[in-house]
Amino acid sequence: MTRAGQEYIESLRDGREIWLDGELVKDVTTHPAFRNTVRSIAGLYDMTHDPAFRDVLTVQPEGADARIHRAYAIPRSHEDLVARRKAFKTWSEASYGFLGRSPDYMASGIAGFAALPGVFAGAEFDGTANLDAYYRRMSQGDLYQSFTLANPQADRTKAASEQERDDLYIRVVKELDGGIVVRGAKMIGTAAIFGNEIIVGTIEPLPAKDADYALSFSVPLDTPGLKFISRTSYEAAARTVFDNPLSSRFDENDSMLICEDVFVPWENVLVYRDVEASFKQWWVTPAYWNFVHQAATRFWTKLEFLVGLGILIAKANGTYELPPVQIQIGRLMGWLNMAKSMLLAAEASYEAVPGGDGAVQINKEIASAHRFMAADVYPKVLQEIKTLAGGGLIQLPASGLDLRHPVIGDLVAKYVRSPGAGPEKRIKLFKLAWDALGSEFAGRHEQYERFYHGAPHIYLPSMVRDGSPDLCERLAQSCLDGYELADEPAGFAA
Ligand SMILES: Cc1cc2nc3c(=O)[nH]c(=O)nc-3n(C[C@H](O)[C@H](O)[C@H](O)COP(=O)(O)OP(=O)(O)OC[C@H]3O[C@@H](n4cnc5c(N)ncnc54)[C@H](O)[C@@H]3O)c2cc1C
Structure with missing residues (x-):
C-alpha cells in the first residue's frame, strides 16, 4: 500500500541530524528552509491515492496483496516501460520537472537491483538475502530512498586510499559481530534530507587496493553518527510563492553526508569490500x-x-x-x-x-x-x-x-x-x-x-x-577503399 502525504510527513519526524547555517534543524517538516518542499513531496504521495492518478502511479504485482508505486515494479515488457514512463511523467508534471529526485528516482534504481540479484552474491560476502529484504522493505513500505554516491571533490587524480586522509571517503573502519562501522563523507545527496533511508555506494570503478571503500548499505536517516550539512536553502530565501514560485516550493536541497563512526547492521549491507560488486550494482544491474x-x-x-x-x-x-x-x-x-x-x-x-x-x-x-x-x-x-x-x-x-x-x-x-x-x-x-x-x-x-x-x-x-x-x-573506410590514385587516368606531363 502506498503512503499518504501525511504519513510521509510524520515519517520524517525522527530526530535526523541536519545542519543549516550552523543550526541543528529540529524538524525538517516545519523548518522554514524545508517545509514547503516537504509538502510538495507529500502531495506526490497523496496523488497515489487520488482516483484520477492511482492506476497510472501504482500497480499490484502478480501474487502481491497490495499496490506499490510503479517505479518499484520490475519492468518485463515494452508495455511495462511505457506504464512506468507515464507514472514518471505524472509525478514530474506536479513539480514542472524541478524535483529531480522525487521518490520514483531511486525507487527505479532499487527495482534495477532486484532485477539482477546475483550481482550481490560476492565471493566473500553474499548480499542477496539482504537485497531481497531491502527490496520488500522499500517497495512495500513505500519508503523514500535517498542516496549519495560521489566522493568529496578532494584530489581527483588520486585513488580513495591515496587521499590526504584515508577516511575522507566513506570506508569501513571496523568489523563487529553484528555489523560494520563506517567513517567518511559523500559529496552531495540531492533531496537526501527528505528521505526515509539513505543508500551509500560507489559508482566509479575502484582498484583492488580500495576494497575498504567498496561498500553499499542503506540505513534510516536517524541512524546515530549520520550528519547532513545542507547547502544554502533557496526556499528560506524565497519571499513569497508569488515572488519565487519554484524555489519556494521545489527546493529539493543538496547536502553533504558525513558518517562519524556509524554502525551499520549486517542486514543493511548489500555490498561489502567487493570492488567488482560495488561497480556492477550500478552498471550491470539495470x-x-x-x-x-x-x-x-x-x-x-x-x-x-x-x-x-x-x-x-x-x-x-x-x-x-x-x-x-x-x-x-x-x-x-x-x-x-x-x-x-x-x-x-x-x-x-x-x-x-x-x-x-x-x-x-x-x-x-x-x-x-x-x-x-x-x-x-x-x-x-x-x-x-x-x-x-x-x-x-x-x-x-x-x-x-x-x-x-x-x-x-x-x-x-x-x-x-x-x-x-x-x-x-x-x-x-x-x-x-x-x-x-x-x-x-x-x-x-x-x-x-x-x-x-x-x-x-x-x-x-x-x-x-x-x-x-x-x-x-x-563506413568511412569503405568510402576510402572505393578509389585509388592509381585509378586516375590523367596525370601531369613530365
Ligand atoms: C546539483 C547537483 C546535485 C547532485 N546530486 C548528487 C546526488 O544526489 N548523489 C550523488 O551521488 N551525486 C550527486 N551529485 C554529484 C555528481 O554525481 C558529481 O558532480 C558528478 O559525478 C561529477 O563529479 P564531480 O563533481 O566530482 O566532478 P569531477 O570529477 O571533480 O570533475 C569536475 C571537472 O574536473 C575536470 N576533471 C576532473 N577529473 C578529470 C580527469 N580525470 N580528466 C579530465 N578532466 C577531469 C573536468 O573538467 C570535470 O568536468 C550532484 C551534483 C550536482 C552538481
Whole structure:
C-alpha cells in the first residue's frame, strides 16, 4: 500500500541530524528552509491515492496483496516501460520537472537491483538475502530512498586510499559481530534530507587496493553518527510563492553526508569490500538505466515547461509572431522534441537484461546519448529563453506586494505592463521566469542538469567504449577503399 502525504510527513519526524547555517534543524517538516518542499513531496504521495492518478502511479504485482508505486515494479515488457514512463511523467508534471529526485528516482534504481540479484552474491560476502529484504522493505513500505554516491571533490587524480586522509571517503573502519562501522563523507545527496533511508555506494570503478571503500548499505536517516550539512536553502530565501514560485516550493536541497563512526547492521549491507560488486550494482544491474528512464521523462516535462514559458514571454512582449522569434521558438521546440523522441526510442528499442529472468531495460546506447544531449542542451535552452525575455526579467519590483503600496503601487502598475495584460499578470510571469532561468535556484538547476549523471570526462569516453565507433570507422573506410590514385587516368606531363 502506498503512503499518504501525511504519513510521509510524520515519517520524517525522527530526530535526523541536519545542519543549516550552523543550526541543528529540529524538524525538517516545519523548518522554514524545508517545509514547503516537504509538502510538495507529500502531495506526490497523496496523488497515489487520488482516483484520477492511482492506476497510472501504482500497480499490484502478480501474487502481491497490495499496490506499490510503479517505479518499484520490475519492468518485463515494452508495455511495462511505457506504464512506468507515464507514472514518471505524472509525478514530474506536479513539480514542472524541478524535483529531480522525487521518490520514483531511486525507487527505479532499487527495482534495477532486484532485477539482477546475483550481482550481490560476492565471493566473500553474499548480499542477496539482504537485497531481497531491502527490496520488500522499500517497495512495500513505500519508503523514500535517498542516496549519495560521489566522493568529496578532494584530489581527483588520486585513488580513495591515496587521499590526504584515508577516511575522507566513506570506508569501513571496523568489523563487529553484528555489523560494520563506517567513517567518511559523500559529496552531495540531492533531496537526501527528505528521505526515509539513505543508500551509500560507489559508482566509479575502484582498484583492488580500495576494497575498504567498496561498500553499499542503506540505513534510516536517524541512524546515530549520520550528519547532513545542507547547502544554502533557496526556499528560506524565497519571499513569497508569488515572488519565487519554484524555489519556494521545489527546493529539493543538496547536502553533504558525513558518517562519524556509524554502525551499520549486517542486514543493511548489500555490498561489502567487493570492488567488482560495488561497480556492477550500478552498471550491470539495470539500476543506472532505470535512473535515466525516470530522469529523461522528467527532463521532457521540464523542457515542455520552459518552452511554454518562452512562448508566454514572447506573447507578453508582443514579439511572438515576429519571424526571428518564431525561429527561436522553433529551436526550443526542436530541443523539446529531440528529448521526447529519444526517450520514446529508448523504450521502443528496449533490451533484455542479460541474466535478468525476463526483466527489460531501456536501450543503453540511446540512454547514454540522452545523458549527453540533456547536459548539453539545458544551458542552451536557458540561454535562448533569456534572449527572448530581455530586460523584462530584471525590470521587476522586489515583491509583487509593491502593487499594493500606497505610494508606488500605481506607478509600478503604470510602467510594468504588457499589451493586453495587467501589471500583476506580467509581474507574475516574469517572476516565474526569473526563478526558472536566472535565480540562484535556476543556477543550481543548470549545474544539476550538467552533472547529476556524472562529469563529461567520464560519460563521453564511455560512449566511445560502449558504442559502435567501429561501424562509423568502417563506413568511412569503405568510402576510402572505393578509389585509388592509381585509378586516375590523367596525370601531369613530365
Ligand atoms: C546539483 C547537483 C546535485 C547532485 N546530486 C548528487 C546526488 O544526489 N548523489 C550523488 O551521488 N551525486 C550527486 N551529485 C554529484 C555528481 O554525481 C558529481 O558532480 C558528478 O559525478 C561529477 O563529479 P564531480 O563533481 O566530482 O566532478 P569531477 O570529477 O571533480 O570533475 C569536475 C571537472 O574536473 C575536470 N576533471 C576532473 N577529473 C578529470 C580527469 N580525470 N580528466 C579530465 N578532466 C577531469 C573536468 O573538467 C570535470 O568536468 C550532484 C551534483 C550536482 C552538481
